[in-house]
Amino acid sequence: MTPMAYATREDITARVRATFDACPSQRLKEVMTTLVDHLHGFARETGLTRQEWLLGVDFLFRAGQISDAARNEFMVLSDALGLTALVELMEDADEERTPTNNLGPFYVEEVPTLPFNADLRGDRPGTPMLLRGRVLGADGEPIPGASINLWQTQHDGRYDVQVPGLDEYRYRGWLRTDPQGVYQVRTIKPVGYTAPMDGPVGQMLRATARSPWRPAHVHFLIRAAGHRPLITEVYPQDTPHLEDDVAFGPRAALVVAPVEVRDRDEGARVGLSVPFVKLEFDFKLSPAEPGSER
């Protein structure tokens, strides 16, 4: 029998890398071998013990067990470790357009299409807010007929999909820009909230004495023919936790000062009783890359 070569502390990383030698996709090979390098680098640099490793494996197991169709704890973890923010910042190679921002775990694709100036608030609690602005192309021209999926929290900081027993969508829907490229919707001021604290990520945040808060924001996913889709968030400037967001979301270009409107005529024109808050934000898209669908 020929002598066999078994893994040693010194060569295990190279051995694992080599198992990807036959990977048919060069990109997948690059991603997996770099992942192995950093995973092993993490364990080596920390001198990770078996007990700590077991805690980590159990952390991921419990993250899986608490996740379901309405909650992805791994998305929360990626946000809390700043991986989401880093990926979004790297996506922003085109600095002309509006910065991209965290998608978050609460997006729903199949929601109703709303009319211009739709009223999302009804008679429910919350500070009335007019949300409006334009969708613009790279050269600043307005884009009519752009599709905007908008979602935000209700008055208590929860998304509709987080409210047990609620069987309708609230504070979300598809908008379309008018012939002048304008979108407009009546809603409430979004409210900040914490990362979910009943799962392993919440446990990590407590154990490390980190702030669990996100600043208030409205999510947007925007699609327009001939342009790259844009996923982003807009933050009212007066929301707390802009600088210590647990998900590292805010960018200077996404923070906008809300304006208090007391003019009754302006209120009448948009169908809101004064006083209300007005948040205006123009989105700038970039042209679609040939062959790209991202």
Place this chain on the structure above:
Amino acid sequence: MTPMAYATREDITARVRATFDACPSQRLKEVMTTLVDHLHGFARETGLTRQEWLLGVDFLFRAGQISDAARNEFMVLSDALGLTALVELMEDADEERTPTNNLGPFYVEEVPTLPFNADLRGDRPGTPMLLRGRVLGADGEPIPGASINLWQTQHDGRYDVQVPGLDEYRYRGWLRTDPQGVYQVRTIKPVGYTAPMDGPVGQMLRATARSPWRPAHVHFLIRAAGHRPLITEVYPQDTPHLEDDVAFGPRAALVVAPVEVRDRDEGARVGLSVPFVKLEFDFKLSPAEPGSER
């Protein structure tokens, strides 16, 4: 309003690290900040796109959904990325004792205690095997009364807990060493198997053209008063995939040549019909570290 500092591509990693500044445990802080460094390093070096990141988050989500009390896909993932093997190799600072090895996902603590030379095989299929050896202390003296939790596959490469509807434990149990420090059990030769191929780790192994096989092995968890517990695996030398184990388990000191026994007298002494296979392995423990429980 004072100008605020938001995350940039350049400073996001330092910002995330800084959120752990107030962590009350220095060790947890070290582990988390090193994790952030390597997670971000992985994303930066690969230029990870949002689409790839989403695939990764979804991979972990699906790993969570397919996991349950009898299956921890994150353990399988750790094995397949060689993290488990690296941690075990780092645990082996004491090179005098038997090397530690992967615990794996199939350990059960609460199993029956078996008599000396128990028959685990009954009349079920499989190559009859006598498994015996000694448990020794650091200076080579036999340890009587050591507890050994042993578990292995049945003839088809599955563990008992993987067989749907099976309501008893098979090929596992607690053994105790006799006054000479000897353990002995009649079982079958363990059979190799693949990592589970119906989940995301299986999908990764297929996509990267990796071998999914583990070599045949018997698991042992050994406890003896005054000694560090030992978790390890023993591999018959004639099992395939010792060199390309998907979990990177085999070590030279854990691979042992099985002996074919044709001597009827020897068979009669242990209650086995010839021919059968004999696998002998002596375990060497190290003294318990004061105050340590690992």
